[in-house]
Amino acid sequence: MSFFSGVVDACNRVRPDGYPGAFRELIGAKIDEYWPARPHEEFAVEFADGRRATSTWWRDDLHLETGTALATYADGLLRGRPAVVANQYGAGRVVYVATLLERAAFDALVLETVAAAGVRAPFDGVPAHVECAVRESAEHEYVFLLNHSDELAASVPVTGTDLLTGRQVTEQAELPPLGAAVIRRSRP
Numbered sequence: 001m002s003f004f005s006g007v008v009d010a011c012n013r014v015r016p017d018g019y020p021g022a023f024r025e026l027i028g029a030k031i032d033e034y035w036p037a038r039p040h041e042e043f044a045v046e047f048a049d050g051r052r053a054t055s056t057w058w059r060d061d062l063h064l065e066t067g068t069a070l071a072t073y074a075d076g077l078l079r080g081r082p083a084v085v086a087n088q089y090g091a092g093r094v095v096y097v098a099t100l101l102e103r104a105a106f107d108a109l110v111l112e113t114v115a116a117a118g119v120r121a122p123f124d125g126v127p128a129h130v131e132c133a134v135r136e137s138a139e140h141e142y143v144f145l146l147n148h149s150d151e152l153a154a155s156v157p158v159t160g161t162d163l164l165t166g167r168q169v170t171e172q173a174e175l176p177p178l179g180a181a182v183i184r185r186s187r188p
Contacts, residue, residue, distance in 0.1 A: 028067025
């Protein structure tokens with residue numbers, strides 16, 4: 001979750017009782033104040049393991065309730081205040097990002113969060129810019145591949161029949177920029 005989550009309802013009405021409204025219990029923190037940034041203003045964020053990142057555009061001033069800070073603001077008036085919060089909720093874990101992290105830091109946080117939840121890729125070798133989903137029937141697996149990059153081609157190690165072209169894929173599916181493939185393969 002990120003800033004502005006839970007602030008309004010489905011009809012775009014601001015929820016009463018402070019922010020983040022409906023998600024306060026989930027994230028384990030409340031927002032004391034919004035801190036929009038000036039154009040081109042950057043802020044330092046430091047993760048608990050010492051990694052540093054840059055953030056821009058927006059900051060929430062969070063007050064922890066049951067959540068734990070994974071990262072804090074490292075400079076400015078919010079120095080030491082939570083920038084990324086994790087909270088155990090039920091059988092799960094909620095992560096709230098209170099600022100616009102630079103892309104590399106955000107991507108690393110997502111990968112760490114997903115790995116900690118036990119989510120694994122359907123198979124190894126799928127590039128980061130390729131979306132991969134697997135659906136199953138009684139006899140087959142269908143591997144859906146979408147290359148989200150408009151610049152980078154991708155090779156994905158998979159074998160089967162490409163249902164979009166009718167061709168056999170013997171080692172890997174080749175996806176051009178913004179390309180797609182649906183590979184049917186026998187279930188193991």
